[in-house]
Amino acid sequence: MSQETVYAIASGKGGVGKTTTTVNLGTALAEAGERVAIVDTDLGMANLAGFVSLSPDSTTLHDVLAGVASTDDATYQLADNIVAIPSGTNLDDYAETSPERLRDVVADLRSQFDYVFLDVGAGISHETVLPLGLADAVVLVSTPEPAAIHDTKKTIELTERSGGDVAGLVLTRTRPDSDISHDDLADRLEVSLLGAIPEDPAARESVYAGTPLVVYEPDGPASVAYRQLAAELTGVEGAAPDTSGETADDSSTTQTQAVATSSDTESTDSDDGREAAHDDVSSAITEAESDH
Numbered sequence: 001m002s003q004e005t006v007y008a009i010a011s012g013k014g015g016v017g018k019t020t021t022t023v024n025l026g027t028a029l030a031e032a033g034e035r036v037a038i039v040d041t042d043l044g045m046a047n048l049a050g051f052v053s054l055s056p057d058s059t060t061l062h063d064v065l066a067g068v069a070s071t072d073d074a075t076y077q078l079a080d081n082i083v084a085i086p087s088g089t090n091l092d093d094y095a096e097t098s099p100e101r102l103r104d105v106v107a108d109l110r111s112q113f114d115y116v117f118l119d120v121g122a123g124i125s126h127e128t129v130l131p132l133g134l135a136d137a138v139v140l141v142s143t144p145e146p147a148a149i150h151d152t153k154k155t156i157e158l159t160e161r162s163g164g165d166v167a168g169l170v171l172t173r174t175r176p177d178s179d180i181s182h183d184d185l186a187d188r189l190e191v192s193l194l195g196a197i198p199e200d201p202a203a204r205e206s207v208y209a210g211t212p213l214v215v216y217e218p219d220g221p222a223s224v225a226y227r228q229l230a231a232e233l234t235g236v237e238g239a240a241p242d243t244s245g246e247t248a249d250d251s252s253t254t255q256t257q258a259v260a261t262s263s264d265t266e267s268t269d270s271d272d273g274r275e276a277a278h279d280d281v282s283s284a285i286t287e288a289e290s291d292h
């Protein structure tokens, strides 16, 4: 069981599944009875706005960081036990924000909620780096693609520079036919593998439905994996997927086992495709290291 309660969900590359991970980790824990706040610290992009009914003059994190509203004013109930603090979409308001005020917002939320998830923007701007140091631990999100892994190395460096700690790696959009061992990717980044979320068309559909994936398709492979991740990360056992249910998707169980054992088969593998993919990842990591 972990004493960490504030997590930054971060990646080097955009579009890898940070917001999906933030929303579904949060919702899985809320369904398990934990009080959760999710915060859109990607100030320029308003990732959580689709889950909250905002009018153009609704109070958002922009107003809080501009010093003209309280955290409570920008807090919206998403479902039982879970609230969101969205960013606004107005770039003029964004220009007024002072990211340093995020420190007070996080302290405020930490005292009110069991868990706080900060959805962090990609890249290396000040607003991106700040949450990495404010969180108790950083959850790295990456697809298994070499470019994304390359950028993850940078996020690890940024976390270290900002005085933060890495919780581990979540691989997203994984495919059963993938050439790359998930454990091996985590090993190469020298972080632990927290979970692997399979590619699942329901992820995108749930965004259009404005509903968290774990609610939209609770027994789908990605939902099951997100609940497993929630339990793994926090130790909240109530968040774990129900393995007794006959509706649980067998393929996801198989996939998870494949993740756990895939490194065993790795050393005996002589498939050129797989080795080529490994080389790509290796060189991506080496390149990231030599960038500094």
Ligand code: ADP
Binding pocket: 011, 013, 014, 015, 016, 017, 018, 019, 020, 021, 047, 172, 173, 174, 197, 198, 199, 200, 201, 202, 203, 204, 205, 207, 222
């Ligand atoms: P980020 O916040 O890192 O930019 P998002 O969470 O918005 O990334 O995800 C980017 C896109 O990938 C979205 O269209 C999302 O629906 C899709 N996506 C995320 N996770 C999965 C998944 N496991 N399977 C399929 N599509 C996914």
Ligand code: MG
Binding pocket: 018, 019, 020, 042, 047, 119
């Ligand atoms: Mg996002």
